[in-house]
Amino acid sequence: MQLPDLAAINKATLIVRSVMPPTPQYTWPLLNARTGTELWVKHENHSPVGAFKLRGAAVYMDWLKHSQPAVTGVIAATRGNHGQGVALAATRLGLTAVIVVPHGNSREKNRAMEALGAELIEHGDDFQAALEYAMHLAETRNLHFLPSFHPLLVHGTSTYALEFLTAVPELDTIYVPIGMGSSICGMIAVRNALGLKTKIIGVVPTNAPAFALSFREKKVVPALANSPLADGLSCRLPDAEALETALANVDHIVEVGEEEIATAMRAYYQDTHNVAEGAAAAGLAAVLQEVASLRGLRVGVVLTGSNVDQELFIGALNTT
Incomplete structure (x- = not known):
């Protein structure tokens, strides 16, 4: 890299x-x-x-908005902080944000992501399972997948x-x-x-x-x-x-x-x-x-x- x-x-x-x-x-x-x-x-x-996490999400979302203006929604997996950054950065640019978390994730982080405008989905027992499901949903729901490392x-x-x-x-x-x-x-x-x-x-x-x-x-x-x-x-x-x-x-x-x-x-x-x-x-x-x-x-x-x-x-x- x-x-x-x-x-x-x-x-x-x-x-x-x-x-x-x-x-x-x-x-x-x-x-x-x-x-x-x-x-x-x-x-x-x-x-x-x-x-x-907001810092990286803001930079990524700015690039996405300028390079792929047809994108209307993003999806990411998180244990909480990445998801909050994505939710805030996406919604302020008029994009929808779907966030996948594992079952049993932090209740307070979940509430914060929803308050920032994200649609929250629970799947799997750990972050990796949530990540793989988010990648699957990106294809089935025509969402841009935002990785956790980029x-x-x-x-x-x-x-x-x-x-x-x-x-x-x-x-x-x-x-x-x-x-x-x-x-x-x-x-x-x-x-x-x-x-x-x-x-x-x-x-x-x-x-x-x-x-x-x-x-x-x-x-x-x-x-x-x-x-x-x-x-x-x-x-x-x-x-x-x-x-x-x-x-x-x-x-x-x-x-x-x-x-x-x-x-x-x-x-x-x-x-x-x-x-x-x-x-x-x-x-x-x-x-x-x-x-x-x-x-x-x-x-x-x-x-x-x-x-x-x-x-x-x-x-x-x-x-x-």
Whole structure:
């Protein structure tokens, strides 16, 4: 996959600005004390859909509207954040949005997608099953299928990385959660375009290790995916292009367990009073796992979203 250069990222930024302003990045004293680092947090939880996914959806939908004006509706599969981004970006351009989620998906994310104008369909027991059904429905209902990983989505996610790495250019290391891979590929694109030496480290749940296994084996390795807290990262079949990009640019990948994710969710709330969904807390969980090697460094994490069901969040806060 050809990563976007600075000109392409700046062009994507203009599109993203039509739907949202830049999100902030802060360093929080209590998190610094907890980790022994100068820890900078990129707050993608402050977007209009509570997650970074709107950026990629906006860029993709802008391209679709201009390149295929006959398209009247799109379909995508999601665990929630991608679907919210697609729903908002599609409906604002006058397109219908159909979103497929697995059974048992987050009730609150489902409600948010419907409130943003999406038609919601439940199918299958996990994200991959929902994805395959969405591809089937695209043909039978004459809808444009919007994938969960695509170069244009990387163009979109790279806009938050550009904001982050220009605001805090001297990060020694940055931790990025990996679902299908658009977020970490966007970070790689900007790091490379700016010529920075920042190490990029990927993070996946122990209960959804496919990307980590694939990174280790240097080939796509499917694996079961069932992380109750980090549902947004629960992907069992990595994208080959995302894996290839990660293999060439990522230092290593950290696997974090459910208790570690809960601890990080709780730390975000205690130390910053920000709500982090499990997938979004994975980066901090990895920092806490590797804290001994990070003392005294300037470290970045991406708080990718805040969309977590009430009972899950309360459970994480009450975990000891």
